[in-house]
Amino acid sequence: MKTLLVVAALQDGRLKRSTFEVIARTREVAREIGGDVAAVVLHPAARDVAPELMAHGASRVHVVEDPVFDRHLNGPVVDALAAVISEIGPRLVVAPSTESFKDVMGALAARLGAGALPDVSEFGLEGDQVVAVRPVMAAKMMARVSSAEPLVIVSVRSGSYEASRSAVEGEVVPVSFSTRADAPCPVLRDILTAGGGEVDLSEARVVVAAGRGVRDEAGRDLVLELARITGAAIGASRAVVETGLFPATAQIGQTGKVVSPDLYFAIGISGAIQHVAGMVNSRVIVAINKDPDAPIFEYATYGIVGDAFKVLPPLIAAIKAQEGR
Ligand SMILES: Cc1cc2nc3c(=O)[nH]c(=O)nc-3n(C[C@H](O)[C@H](O)[C@H](O)COP(=O)(O)OP(=O)(O)OC[C@H]3O[C@@H](n4cnc5c(N)ncnc54)[C@H](O)[C@@H]3O)c2cc1C
CATH class of the missing domain: 3.40.50.1220 (TPP-binding domain)
Structure with missing residues (x-):
């Protein structure tokens, strides 16, 4: 069975609305091809959000729990996602088009030899092609883009799809992960929080x-x-x-x-x-x-x-x- 993998986006330990939007569409695509939907969460307490992902249709939730994921750092995120994707072998990896994911998407695609369709507003599978629509030229034009690579990574603009629940009996799959001691690692010293409004x-x-x-x-x-x-x-x-x-x-x-x-x-x-x-x-x-x-x-x-x-x-x-x- 073909697996479609959703990369969950979190903020302050909670799933972002865009994650549910992405799962809802991924569920539809999975149904069309007789596949299933899995999710991956990188967070020190990743399993806490697994029930909510299952309530939206993820039949397996791969949890990578490590303190390093408390704050987004590209290196460990790419390492962990590459390891999970290589293990599962999904047809398609879908993620909300957050700043953090946009930052790692190119490196991840290069590491895995995958096709990358960033920042799309629609996506689906047509035969052996992953097809998507991408607003370009300041959203004045819509480009139809596609990739026939066996593995394709897609990032989806927030608000492109309606979130909806569709509960499944899912399982939590713990993934062991440790940062490479010899890897050069950036240090995130501070996050300046946004002023001027409490809502993200x-x-x-x-x-x-x-x-x-x-x-x-x-x-x-x-x-x-x-x-x-x-x-x-x-x-x-x-x-x-x-x-x-x-x-x-x-x-x-x-x-x-x-x-x-x-x-x-x-x-x-x-x-x-x-x-x-x-x-x-x-x-x-x-x-x-x-x-x-x-x-x-x-x-x-x-x-x-x-x-x-x-x-x-x-x-x-x-x-x-x-x-x-
Ligand atoms: C490369 C590039 C990138 C850019 N990126 C961005 C971007 O990301 N975001 C962005 O916003 N801009 C961006 N800009 C700037 C953009 O071109 C505009 O200059 C900017 O959006 C204008 O902002 P504004 O509508 O607030 O101001 P103005 O264009 O000056 O419009 C002000 C409006 O307010 C109305 N108005 C005045 N007084 C009142 C009143 N009392 N009550 C009601 N209406 C009133 C006027 O009728 C007018 O329509 C970019 C420009 C360039 C060249």
């Missing part, structure tokens, strides 16, 4: 993003309040990152983060293609802009033409009234 941007269901139209601290307070009452992560255009009004970690776009939430508020953002590249896959886009000809309205599901300083206070009040806050 790349995983958020709702994003409130600010652009130059937000202008100053008073505008930022309105944006933060809207984010607070909607449980949103805070995003920003490059313009307001450059002025220092929002942190660089909030930047969305070609040179920032790619997000695909259920709901995206674009406040005082013109809709430059470099920004749109990072948010165009959002399910519902609400744009607030005082210029009726702003390009963002071409992408918006709902457009509000008006001054954000006048539109936001009643909008916030209405949401609060609705939610009884």
Whole structure:
């Protein structure tokens, strides 16, 4: 039976939503070819998340438990994944397109002699080919890419598929692993945590993003309040990152983060293609802009033409009234 292997993505010891999205699609592909879905988790307490992976359809969860995986380091991650993949011999390895996985994907593919299809929004198997769709040129075009290598690694953009549960009786497979004593190993000294919002941007269901139209601290307070009452992560255009009004970690776009939430508020953002590249896959886009000809309205599901300083206070009040806050 052909095995499809999902590499789980974790944050603070918890599985990321994108992992469940990837498993849901991998399950469908496995069903089409009569295969099964396995998962691999690298974490000091990897087995803690195994039940949740089984609840989403992973019939085997390979757990690699070592303190070295407490923080992402490319070397041990590539070593461990290469060992597990070589052992299992899957047809396809699928992972959420996180920063960490993007960092190791090339090395992993080179080590295993595998095909690599990074950052795709759709994937499947057609005969002996792994086929995928990949947004390119700032998401203006969709490229159809494929690989006929016997082993292919695919990384999938967050939000590309719906997560869904499908429980199986799975088994946990412990994998022994030790870092090579002679291997040069980088040391991760510190992680600077992102400021400006408690919700992880790349995983958020709702994003409130600010652009130059937000202008100053008073505008930022309105944006933060809207984010607070909607449980949103805070995003920003490059313009307001450059002025220092929002942190660089909030930047969305070609040179920032790619997000695909259920709901995206674009406040005082013109809709430059470099920004749109990072948010165009959002399910519902609400744009607030005082210029009726702003390009963002071409992408918006709902457009509000008006001054954000006048539109936001009643909008916030209405949401609060609705939610009884
Ligand atoms: C190589 C390259 C990479 C880039 N990467 C990125 C990237 O990753 N992310 C990114 O965002 N940008 C990126 N940019 C910059 C991008 O081209 C735009 O300059 C930037 O996105 C503009 O940000 P903005 O929409 O906030 O500002 P502007 O384009 O200045 O738009 C401000 C908008 O606010 C509206 N507005 C003004 N006042 C109000 C008000 N009171 N109420 C409501 N609306 C108001 C205006 O009508 C206008 O539409 C990149 C550029 C280059 C060249």
